[in-house]
Amino acid sequence: MLSKLFIHVPLQQLGRRLPLLIAQRLQPEIACHEVNLDSLDLTELSDYADELHRHGLATTLHAPFSGFSCGNSRRNINDQSRRIVDRALELAQLMHSCRIVFHPGLPYGSTKKHQQQWLDLSIPFWQNYLSQAKQQQTILCLENIWETRFDYQLSLLQEINSTWFGHVFDIGHYHLFCEQPLSEWLAHIGPYIRHLHIHDNHGNSDDHLVLGDGNAPLTELYLWLTKQTDIPTVTLENRHLEQSLLSLEHLRAYQPDLLTRLTA
Numbered sequence: 001m002l003s004k005l006f007i008h009v010p011l012q013q014l015g016r017r018l019p020l021l022i023a024q025r026l027q028p029e030i031a032c033h034e035v036n037l038d039s040l041d042l043t044e045l046s047d048y049a050d051e052l053h054r055h056g057l058a059t060t061l062h063a064p065f066s067g068f069s070c071g072n073s074r075r076n077i078n079d080q081s082r083r084i085v086d087r088a089l090e091l092a093q094l095m096h097s098c099r100i101v102f103h104p105g106l107p108y109g110s111t112k113k114h115q116q117q118w119l120d121l122s123i124p125f126w127q128n129y130l131s132q133a134k135q136q137q138t139i140l141c142l143e144n145i146w147e148t149r150f151d152y153q154l155s156l157l158q159e160i161n162s163t164w165f166g167h168v169f170d171i172g173h174y175h176l177f178c179e180q181p182l183s184e185w186l187a188h189i190g191p192y193i194r195h196l197h198i199h200d201n202h203g204n205s206d207d208h209l210v211l212g213d214g215n216a217p218l219t220e221l222y223l224w225l226t227k228q229t230d231i232p233t234v235t236l237e238n239r240h241l242e243q244s245l246l247s248l249e250h251l252r253a254y255q256p257d258l259l260t261r262l263t264a
Helices: 011-024 042-054 075-094 112-127 130-136 151-160 171-177 182-192 218-226 241-254 256-263
Strands: 005-010 027-031 059-062 097-102 139-143 165-170 193-198 233-236
Touching (some): 005 011, 005 059, 075 130, 112 151, 130 139, 139 151, 151 182, 165 171, 171 193
Parallel strands (some): 005 027, 059 097
8 A cells, every 4th residue: 555545435426436536546435324235236346446456546444333333232233233344344355445444332421331331342342353354454443433531442442452453533523522632642542543534623513624624733633643653544534525635735735744655
């Protein structure tokens, strides 16, 4: 994988966006937010994947999050969550995906008791998939969503302690919900960050704005990224392709050295 930069592309739009992605050498993070993985046309998707692969373009995959909770005690939710991971791994192998992004599945405002239960159940849940992830050379990544603190995600990462399991740091979600300084978050959980979602907002709504159009602490994040010896992969997670292209221009204008490192 030469480039570590990706842009958000809904799975439903992948075929339509394929010519532009290839022409501009843009790598997609394939978002399956409203997708039933059991009903996909795998032959068609395999053709798309082969076309990207022929042009030297990699993919990342964002698994569905509706109904997913890796640390849920209810058997039906746990079974459904395992089916989602199984199908996501199958799709990732087909699409040559180097990362799969998952949401943790904890509701907003979870109590410490609920968080501990989630942690206790999440550890064996993810340990079950490490050998397959290694075999496929695909890193399983857990994103921050509602979290006000990094504590229980850090505990999970430390307990699993695998190259094939890591953290997705989403700066937009951090800006909306987190109570801890960004420097503290990055200092503690930074060694486990394998992927980032970068977008902007004003701190009151998950707008996924073009970089620089909000007031998320992007400059501090950029500085941290430039100091990394092994820079993580990054997705520009704007909702529309046109916004992603503007975010790319923002990086080109204000962070040219960082953009060079991501795309070298």
